[in-house]
Structure formats: structure tokens, C-alpha cells
Amino acid sequence: MSFQILGTGSYVPPRAVTNDELSEFLDTSDEWITRRIGVKQRYICTTESTADLALEAAARAMENAGVEPQELDMILCATISGDDATPALACMVQKRLGASCPAMDINSACSAFIFMLDTAAGFFARKKVKKMLVVGAERMSRLLDWSDRSTCVIFGDGAGAAVLGEGEGYLASRLLTKGGDDVIRCPQTNGASPFCQRPQPHPFVFMNGQETYKFAVQSICKDLKDVIGEAGFTPQQIDHVVLHQANLRIIQAAKKRLNIPEEKYWTNIQKYGNTSSASIPIVLDEMNRQGRLKRGQILAMCAFGGGLSSGACILQW
Amino acid sequence: MVFQKLAKKLAEHIGCEESAITRESTLESLGIDSLDVVEVVMELEDELETQLEMDQKVNTVGELVELIEAQMSK
Structure with a gap:
């Protein structure tokens, strides 16, 4: 027993920042960023928290899957840019979603969505869960030196989520x-x-x-x-x-x-950044x-x- | 030996004549950025069956050759 994906959701904050806008305060250009990284724009939080992004992506995934919060047996979130050291991002998603299942975060940086799926597969294999929500959410903009043109142009903020149900899809x-x-x-x-x-x-x-x-x-x-x-x-x-x-x-x-x-x-890095x-x-x-x-x-x-x-x-x- | 192999790889990578690449050529003048360098170095690693660390900034083809040769002689 492993799982299959029942539904997906994603969310990015509304504020898009183009390469041209970055070149107004950094020694960079659209041509350099496009050639070097492939990014044309990214979405950046203004008033939104990491939990806001995670919640919206999660709610969209739940709707897409046709699953209610009370049906969830576990919530996992992956983040390196959560709002707080504690509570974990997953705990805030649980509260705001109206779920009552256990919730915890996983940190393995950009690889974390795969680490999270693998962790989820273990819970399904042990038959501890029937439905799980997994969310990757990042407010990378708060971890960046916005005067360092070699890093800040790469990243963007956003969240993606999937609802997992029993199945044999993880091969x-x-x-x-x-x-x-x-x-x-x-x-x-x-x-x-x-x-x-x-x-x-x-x-x-x-x-x-x-x-x-x-x-x-x-x-x-x-x-x-x-x-x-x-x-x-x-x-x-x-x-x-x-x-x-x-x-x-x-x-x-x-x-x-x-x-x-x-x-x-x-590929969609052109639109969202990393x-x-x-x-x-x-x-x-x-x-x-x-x-x-x-x-x-x-x-x-x-x-x-x-x-x-x-x-x-x-x-x- | 390293220079010839590197010049061949660089020429293939940027689509120019091998003879256009000299030890004195700057990477910038060849239109090669740091990710192109690592891409070519990875191809050389496969060919030479070795691991090369890119832990220094290099400006010319000759400096890149020296960096690779120094690591290969370790």
C-alpha cells in the first residue's frame, strides 16, 4: 500500500516582480537573468505570511480532491521559510483549515516535497492514514539579501499542495x-x-x-x-x-x-522563479x-x- | 593534454573553431559564463574519469587549465 494523488492546489501572492523592476535597484538586467537563470518574473509577498500561502494552496488542493478537513489523518508541510520556529507551519495549516489531525513540518530545503512524499508513503504503508495533505510553502523573499544580485534574482514566493489517498501510485x-x-x-x-x-x-x-x-x-x-x-x-x-x-x-x-x-x-521557472x-x-x-x-x-x-x-x-x- | 581537450570542449560548447581558443583567451571574451565553465568541466570529468572541484574564480582558459591540472596531479 502506498498512495495516489487525489487533488492538487497552488497559490502565489499577487505581487509580480519583473527582471526590469529588479534592475532598477540592482546592477543586473533582464537579459542577464534570463540567460543565466531563465526567470522572467517571480511573485513576492507583501503582506502575506508563509502560512497564508500554504493555507490557500491547501484549500485549493482539498477542493480539487473533494476531501473535507475532518477526513485528513495527517498534514505535512515542507518549508525553510516558515513564519515561526514553533508552531510548525503544518500546525497553522491544520488550525486554519479546520482539521484535527496530527501535523508536522519537514525541512530538506528544495528537495523537501520528495522527502515529504516518501515520509507519507511510510504512513500509508503502515496503514496509519487514509488521507494526507502535503504542502510545500516558501516565503523565500524573507531569506534573501536583496542587495546580492547573484541570489535574490533567483527565488520567488509560493505554495503548492497535494491531497493523498490510499492507492498504489508511489512506485x-x-x-x-x-x-x-x-x-x-x-x-x-x-x-x-x-x-x-x-x-x-x-x-x-x-x-x-x-x-x-x-x-x-x-x-x-x-x-x-x-x-x-x-x-x-x-x-x-x-x-x-x-x-x-x-x-x-x-x-x-x-x-x-x-x-x-x-x-x-x-518548466515554469520563467513565471515563478525558484x-x-x-x-x-x-x-x-x-x-x-x-x-x-x-x-x-x-x-x-x-x-x-x-x-x-x-x-x-x-x-x- | 588538458588544454587540447578543454579547447575542443569549449569550441563545441560555444560553436567556434578550436583554433580561436588560446590559453590567453578570457572566458568573458569567448562569451562563457561560470555555468558554461562548470558544464564543460563536468564533460571533462566524464572523459578523464576524475572529480574536479570548482573552488576558485578563473578568468582565462589558461587559468582554468592550471586549476584542472593542479587537481589532477593531487
Whole structure:
């Protein structure tokens, strides 16, 4: 027993920020950002909290699935940019949704949606749950140094959610952690005590772009090949490839190395930027609502990011 | 050896004659950004069956060759 996806939802704040708008206060340009990252615009929170984004995406997924809050047996949220250390984002989604089930957060940065699906599969396998809500929600804009043109142009805010029900749709998975803070890091600096003698780090997202790119491309290629093989498929039998929308160049480099036709990849980083753990469920929701996903189709999904971490899975829609 | 292999990869990557690439060529003048560099380095890793870390900023093809050779001799 694993699960199948019953419905999806997504939400981004209404404020769109274009590359041209960023170039008004940063030494950058639409041409540079487009060539280097593939992003044309991103949505950025103004008054919205991470919980606001998560709740709206969750409510849309619940409506899409036809599931009521009281039917949920567990809520998982993935975030690195939650509003509070406690309560967990999932707890606030539970309260505001009107559910009464256990709820907790998972942190594996941009890979977290796959880690969350794998965690969910365990609850289904143990028959502890019949319906689960999983949400990836990020307010990345609060973790960025908006004077650093190499990082702040990459990310966007948003949330994506899926409602899971009993089924046999989760066919194979692979999780990987290569622990270290030298390639990607976002220090948490709140609450230094008067006794603390540790230096205060720069409290924003840091990325070594070249090493991140290399880890990402290598992870996509290896992890996807592994899970496709583990599920007993060939690359040609995959209907859709859903990758974490980190950087269009990463996706293009992976495409060159994987023997999967171009038209099977879905990209939307152009419109949203990198929304970390929300990126895969936002893609899924776009595809679902545009009628691209048919029951029985095979999806290969892969995400990678801070940790370093990567995760891949094969899902039958 | 590394220079010839690198020049061939760079030429393929940007679509120019191999002879147009010299050790003195700056990456910027060739229209190569840092992600192009890592892409070409990854291709070299496959070919040379080695792992190369991109832990220094390089400006010219010659500096990139030196970085790769230094790591290969470790």
C-alpha cells in the first residue's frame, strides 16, 4: 500500500516582480537573468505570511480532491521559510483549515516535497492514514539579501499542495543527503544569548553557484535513472518529467544527458522563479489543472538543494 | 593534454573553431559564463574519469587549465 494523488492546489501572492523592476535597484538586467537563470518574473509577498500561502494552496488542493478537513489523518508541510520556529507551519495549516489531525513540518530545503512524499508513503504503508495533505510553502523573499544580485534574482514566493489517498501510485523512490554547509547555506541568527561567543553569520541565503549546478545536474541524472530502473521502466515509458525549478540551465543540462524526449519536461521557472519546496507541487498543479495528467500516466520527479539533499520518485497518476 | 581537450570542449560548447581558443583567451571574451565553465568541466570529468572541484574564480582558459591540472596531479 502506498498512495495516489487525489487533488492538487497552488497559490502565489499577487505581487509580480519583473527582471526590469529588479534592475532598477540592482546592477543586473533582464537579459542577464534570463540567460543565466531563465526567470522572467517571480511573485513576492507583501503582506502575506508563509502560512497564508500554504493555507490557500491547501484549500485549493482539498477542493480539487473533494476531501473535507475532518477526513485528513495527517498534514505535512515542507518549508525553510516558515513564519515561526514553533508552531510548525503544518500546525497553522491544520488550525486554519479546520482539521484535527496530527501535523508536522519537514525541512530538506528544495528537495523537501520528495522527502515529504516518501515520509507519507511510510504512513500509508503502515496503514496509519487514509488521507494526507502535503504542502510545500516558501516565503523565500524573507531569506534573501536583496542587495546580492547573484541570489535574490533567483527565488520567488509560493505554495503548492497535494491531497493523498490510499492507492498504489508511489512506485519507486531515492533519497540522498550529502551533508555540508559550504555549497548552500542559510544561517538562522535569531536569539543570540548574552553568553554566546559564536560569530554571527551573514543571515541570508548563500550559494556556490557552480557547485550547486554540478550537484543538481548529477543528482537529476543519477537519481532519475535509478528510480526509473527500480520501477521497472525505460526512460521512453515515462510520460512526464517534473523537476525542481531551480534554474533553467540546470534543467537544460539534465535534458541533454537523459534519454527522455524534450516535450516530456514541464518548466515554469520563467513565471515563478525558484520557489524551493513549493516548486514541484506548483508544477503538478499547473499540469493537473491544464488537463495534462491522465490517470495511469507515469511521472518521474526529482528535486535537489540545500543539505545537500536530493530526492527522486516515480509516481503513477 | 588538458588544454587540447578543454579547447575542443569549449569550441563545441560555444560553436567556434578550436583554433580561436588560446590559453590567453578570457572566458568573458569567448562569451562563457561560470555555468558554461562548470558544464564543460563536468564533460571533462566524464572523459578523464576524475572529480574536479570548482573552488576558485578563473578568468582565462589558461587559468582554468592550471586549476584542472593542479587537481589532477593531487
